[in-house]
Amino acid sequence: xxxxxxxxxxxxxxxxxxxxxxxxxxxxxxxxxxxxxxxxxxxxxxxxxxxxxxxxxxxxxxxxxxxxxxxxxxxxxxxxxxxxxxxxxxxxxxxxxxxxxxxxxxxxxxxxxxxxxxxxxxxxxxxxxxxxxxxxxxxxxxxxxxxxxxxxxxxxxxxxxxxxxxxxxxxxxxxxxxxxxxxxxxxxxxxxxxxxxxxxxxx
Amino acid sequence: xxxxxxxxxxxxxxxxxxxxxxxxxxxxxxxxxxxxxxxxxxxxxxxxxxxxxxxxxxxxxxxxxxxxxxxxxxxxxxxxxxxxxxxxxxxxxxxxxxxxxxxxxxxxxxxxxxxxxxxxxxxxxxxxxxxxxxxxxxxxxxxxxxxxxxxxxxxxxxxxxxxxxxxxxxxxxxxxxxxxxxxxxxxxxx
Ligand SMILES: [Zn+2]
Numbered sequence: 001x002x003x004x005x006x007x008x009x010x011x012x013x014x015x016x017x018x019x020x021x022x023x024x025x026x027x028x029x030x031x032x033x034x035x036x037x038x039x040x041x042x043x044x045x046x047x048x049x050x051x052x053x054x055x056x057x058x059x060x061x062x063x064x065x066x067x068x069x070x071x072x073x074x075x076x077x078x079x080x081x082x083x084x085x086x087x088x089x090x091x092x093x094x095x096x097x098x099x100x101x102x103x104x105x106x107x108x109x110x111x112x113x114x115x116x117x118x119x120x121x122x123x124x125x126x127x128x129x130x131x132x133x134x135x136x137x138x139x140x141x142x143x144x145x146x147x148x149x150x151x152x153x154x155x156x157x158x159x160x161x162x163x164x165x166x167x168x169x170x171x172x173x174x175x176x177x178x179x180x181x182x183x184x185x186x187x188x189x190x191x192x193x194x195x196x197x198x199x200x201x202x203x
Numbered sequence: 204x205x206x207x208x209x210x211x212x213x214x215x216x217x218x219x220x221x222x223x224x225x226x227x228x229x230x231x232x233x234x235x236x237x238x239x240x241x242x243x244x245x246x247x248x249x250x251x252x253x254x255x256x257x258x259x260x261x262x263x264x265x266x267x268x269x270x271x272x273x274x275x276x277x278x279x280x281x282x283x284x285x286x287x288x289x290x291x292x293x294x295x296x297x298x299x300x301x302x303x304x305x306x307x308x309x310x311x312x313x314x315x316x317x318x319x320x321x322x323x324x325x326x327x328x329x330x331x332x333x334x335x336x337x338x339x340x341x342x343x344x345x346x347x348x349x350x351x352x353x354x355x356x357x358x359x360x361x362x363x364x365x366x367x368x369x370x371x372x373x374x375x376x377x378x379x380x381x382x383x384x385x386x387x388x389x390x391x392x393x
Contacts, residue, residue, distance in 0.1 A: 012380040016361065043391025044383055050390050051355035054336040059238035060252060064230045067259045071223060086219075086267065 003030070003037055011041050015048060100194075104187045117142040121152075127163075131172075140175065161186065211275050218266050230259055233276060236357060237283050243352040244287035246341040254290060258283035273366065280357070280367045284349055291345045332393070339389040347382035350375055 010027040013019040019027070031038045084091040114127045118141045123130040127146035131137055135152035140159070147163040150172050157175035158165065165179055180186050211232075217225035237258055242251035262269075262282050269278050340348055353364045361379075365372045 008384075009380075012376070012383065015383065016376055016379065040387075043387045046393070047383060047387045047390045048355065050332065050336050050393070051340075051351065051386070052358075054333045054356070057235075057239045057242050059234040059255065060248075063234050063238060063252065063255070064227065066252075067230050067234075067256050068223075068227050070256060070260060071226070071263060072260070 003034060007034075007037050008040070011037075011044060015044065100190070101187055104190050105183055113144075114146040115142075115144045116146065159189070161189070212271065215266065215269065215271070215275065218263070223263075226263055229275070233279055234259075236276065237279060239356055240280065240283050240352060241287055243337070243340060243356045244284070244345075244348060245290060246337055250290070254287055255283065258286050261286070274363075277363055277366050280353070280359075280363075281369075284353070284367055288345050288349060291348075335393070336390065339386050342389065343382055343385055347378050347385060350378040351382040351386065354379055 007027065007030050010019060010023050013023060014027065031041055116122070116124065116129050118129075118137050118139060121131070121135045121137050122141075123132055129141070129143050129146060129148045131141075131148070131150045131152040131154060133151040136155055137152070138155045140156040141148065141154060142159045142161070143163055144161045145163060146160075147166065148158060148160055149166040150158070151168050152172070154173045154175070156173075158173050158177045159180065160178070161180045163179070163181075165177060167173070167177075178189070180189050211229070214225045214228050218229075234255070238251060238255040241254040241258070242248060245251050245254060258279065262279055265282075269275070340351060343351060349368060350364060353359050353367060354361075359367070361372050361375050364370075365375050368375065370378075
């Protein structure tokens with residue numbers, strides 16, 4: 001009865017297939033001299049044989065067909081989800097674009113307050129920004145929900161959103177002049193802005 | 204073996220592209236293994252069929268999470284094993300033995316097992332022996348049951364079992380050891 005615990009551990013190493021030669025020697029010697037452990041080992045061997053004997057069971061004949069029948073029908077959403085899983089960056093980019101466009105489109109709808117980005121050297125009267133004769137505005141001007149009348153000079157870009165530009169003559173604006181009165185122009189303007197800002201932050 | 208791996212890889216690529224029929228080949232290839240695992244774990248053909256079917260459908264739905272560095276069969280086995288363990292846990296708790304009673308030794312656990320020994324007559328008929336073996340497996344707590352089934356019914360290596368269960372090989376060995384001892388109490392005298 002007083003057998004070292006190691007003996008049973010050696011038996012299990014044997015079944016795990018990693019019994020070393022010295023261990024095997026020790027186990028054999030003990031089993032030869034100890035009937036209790038020999039019986040224990042024999043029972044384990046039998047148990048393993050029974051388990052292996054019982055292994056063979058096959059799936060019912062119609063199993064595969066039933067699985068295929070129960071499969072979720074391939075839907076567009078499943079395909080989309082798979083696509084998103086495989087192209088996370090593209091998904092993120094298009095999602096960003098979609099969100100930006102929809103929020104821009106709705107922000108276009110709500111006509112905000114009149115605003116202007118330059119207030120030096122300009123006169124503001126009834127939602128109209130006037131660059132007086134002889135004055136030079138250095139930098140870009142953005143007018144929202146109002147118009148601009150340029151009689152002097154602008155050394156930069158002029159952008160009018162929801163409004164009109166009036167110019168006495170060409171050549172008074174050194175940069176680009178743009179009027180934005182369409183939702184698409186508005187979106188395009190925002191994308192350009194964001195893109196330029198992104199470029200600047202990279203530079 | 205190499206050819207088989209290539210075949211499986213191609214099927215998986217096709218499935219990921221949306222070809223559902225490509226999956227039928229994989230179901231055919233693994234249905235017996237997965238069904239057998241479920242049957243041995245659950246001990247009931249009807250439940251086993253449902254569980255195996257569910258395992259295949261889960262694998263299909265989550266095919267994009269399959270990591271090709273792992274054998275496809277290992278991944279399938281993992282899904283099926285987790286599923287059956289979940290089902291076992293949802294059954295009545297009093298069916299199970301207290302898993303902790305064995306302590307670290309494991310050999311003392313056998314004393315806690317009810318020893319329902321099969322009569323010699325039972326061993327005569329092979330079908331009856333199958334039944335007896337199955338009932339003995341069902342008496343094992345799920346953590347010993349899963350390693351015993353994967354090792355002896357599915358004939359997997361300790362390394363594969365460790366991957367399927369997400370356990371170190373040492374833990375797999377300990378559980379096998381305890382599982383074998385518990386089964387010896389029931390089957391060793393037949
Ligand atoms: Zn001994």
